Amino acid sequence: MTTIKLHNSKTRKKEVFEPIDANNVRMYVCGPTVYDRAHIGNARPVVVFDVLNRLLRHVYGEDHVTYVRNFTDVDDKINARAAESGRSIAEITGETTQWFLDDMAALGARDPDKMPRATQFIPQMVEMIEKLIADGYAYAKDGHVLFRVRAYKDYGALSGRSVDDMIAGARVEVAPYKEDPMDFVLWKPSSEDLPGWDSPWGRGRPGWHIECSAMSYELLGASFDIHGGGNDLMFPHHENEVAQSCCAHPEGEFARYWLHNEMLQVEGKKMSKSLGNFFTVRDLLDQGFPGEVIRFVFLSTHYGKPMDWTAKKAAEAEATLRKWRTLTDGVEPGKPLEIEIAPLYDDLNTSLTIQRLRTAAMAIEKGIETPEGPVSVNDFVASANMLGLLLEGLGEWAKGVDLSAYEVLLADVRTKAMETKDFSEVDRIKAALINAGVEVRMSKAGVELLPASGFDATKLEGLL
Template sequence: MTTIKLHNSKTRKKEVFEPIDPQNVRMYVCGPTVYDRAHLGNARPVLVFDILYRLLRHVYGPDAVTYVRNFTDVDDKINARAARDNRSIRDITDETIAWYHDDMDALGAMRPNHEPRATEWIGAMVSMIEDLIAKGHAYEKEGHVLFRVRSYENYGALSGRSVDDMIAGARVEVAPFKEDPMDFVLWKPSDAQTPGWDSPWGYGRPGWHIECSAMSYELLGASFDIHGGGNDLQFPHHENEIAQSCCAHPEGGFANVWLHNEMLQVEGKKMSKSLGNFFTVRDLLDQGIPGEVVRLVMLGTHYGKPMDWTEKKRSEAEATLRNWRGLVAGVDAGAVDQELIDTLADDLNTAGAIARLYVLAKGDASVFKASAEFMGFLTDALGDWAKVDDVDLSALADKLAALRTAAMETKDFSAVDAIKNALMEAGVEVRMSKAGVELLPAAGFDAAKLEGL
């Protein structure tokens, strides 16, 4: 069996992955807060953990893997959006979840086995909070329930900081109902205009952190294999999840392996609205950039490194995928290349796996197609963008070859250069060698510009 190695944020080293139960491999990934379109950075963990999900299914069997990714559908940002637009919160969250599914589907991401909505698990959260209070790890004050951070001696182990260091170096919410500045909210009161549920502490709603602890316990148990998300969630969200869960269920260990992906940049700079380089996945799709192209660019960088989105990478990825689709047209998929699997198994080395695809593209087309599809490329579902209808590039290739042969005799290459430049202007990659002339649709291909050639 393939040996998978993953860099565990908890131990800060790469380790051999050994599931608790190989027949029941379990993974939880923090999902989006659903109040607006997913921006490009939101897509990175989706694609990273999509590859891990595919790898786990390949190694342990598709029925042996359970993948959970939540939707946070109770949040102050959602409340503000609903108030601004004069719409119901459920209307906002239903619409946003549908957008999210459409956009992530367009990137070729498989949907998880479970996508729990926080609002559908309030009872489980209330039960966990009651248990934490009973065990002395939480307390109620002024309609709030707070987790008593210093009651969990291992708090800070994931992020590698002590509680006192965190207080000194972080912005901590100071409130009169807190026993300690680091204590965080498990439950808070709601007014008549804010979503809420009845609870032993009054009408209110859960804090952010408790939802993932409650839902992961209900769907995966007190101990499960992998917990993932962006590295911006490591503190405080994931640190708080560990504390809550281990105190509520000391019989379990919560997540054995923690994986965190690095953040996204655009042309070497942090993506932000103030810099004018902020865009959503839908922005790219609406510009005509295929989701498959976005996928190739983003998986070209290891998850543990910052990913830089550039126009150059996008253009090269589109040209590559057009070429690859030409290579597998009419080809049936064979067996997935084992070297590619082994490369991915080494801490999700997606960049290395893509490099392997370039090698495979020069060999057995059936193996290449199967391996590319395993990575989420060259699938029928994502392929419409690459179809070139009613364009006979072979005839143009023959014409260019004939012109080149004549130019070799006359030493006048002006006609060759003219048609070559026109082809490149139309988005056609021109490959000329002793073997002949090959023309391939590339980035920005526009068949209309070929008229008259």
């Protein structure tokens, strides 16, 4: 069996991945709160864990992996959006959930095996809260139920902080119904104009953290293999998940491996609306960035490092993918080449995998071998598919470009220039092609034109 190594946030070191049950590898990833379009930062964990999902299925078998990613469809942000828009909560969450699925599909992300919605698991949340109260880990007051943070001795182990340091270094809500400022809400009361469910503590709704604990337990059990998400969730969300899950189900260990992706920047700056550099995935798609190009840019940086979205990176990604698409047009995938995908086994090193794919593509293009031996174009496609690239349904953006007439034009002009020694017309046509986003290749063998980044066919009008 192939060895996979993953950086475990829990132990702060890279470890050999050993699943609890190799016949059912289980992974849970925190999904979106569905009140608006997903921004590109929201999309990074989707792409990262989609690659991990593909890798696990490659190693353990397609039918031996269970991947769960939730939707939070009960939340104060959703309530606020409903209040300001005058639309129903069900209408908003239904619409934005579909938006999310459509946008992530455009990035080549497979749907997880299970996509639970929080509102489908309210009874399980109530049951878990009741057990926490019965065992002394939680208490009810004024219609609220809160978790006693100091009752769980290992609180802070995941994020590496002590409770006292957390209180000193963070703003915590001080409320009359709290025994301790660090205690967090498991259940809160709902007024008549807010979503609510009957419970032993009155009509109310769950706190954010209990959702994932209840859903992961119901779908994956008291112990499962991998829990993932952005590193902004490590505290307090993931820390609170660990506490309430381990206290409610001490027979399990909750998640054995924790993976956190780093945050995303735009042109070297933190993404924010105030800076005017805030983009949703739909914004980029509507601006003409193919989903495959967005995905390529994401994967060009290791998930454990901050990722910087830049126009230059997008242009380079588009040019590379156009070449790969031209090279593999109509080719059926073979089997992934181990030498190309080997970096994925080492903590999901997508950036090095892309480098190896570049080397393989160059060898195929030139008809030579790589240092490791010959490369089949079919196997190259299969290797790229492991990253969710060169997938059959993602390539429409790179099709339908016929530059053969321009190749003939430039070749004829070049032949005449060789005789007259006047290359001004060659230079003019070449400049026009480059300005239109065409890569011009001229050699003894002839002229080859390839659509590159920013290709715009309208700029070629009048050239023939």
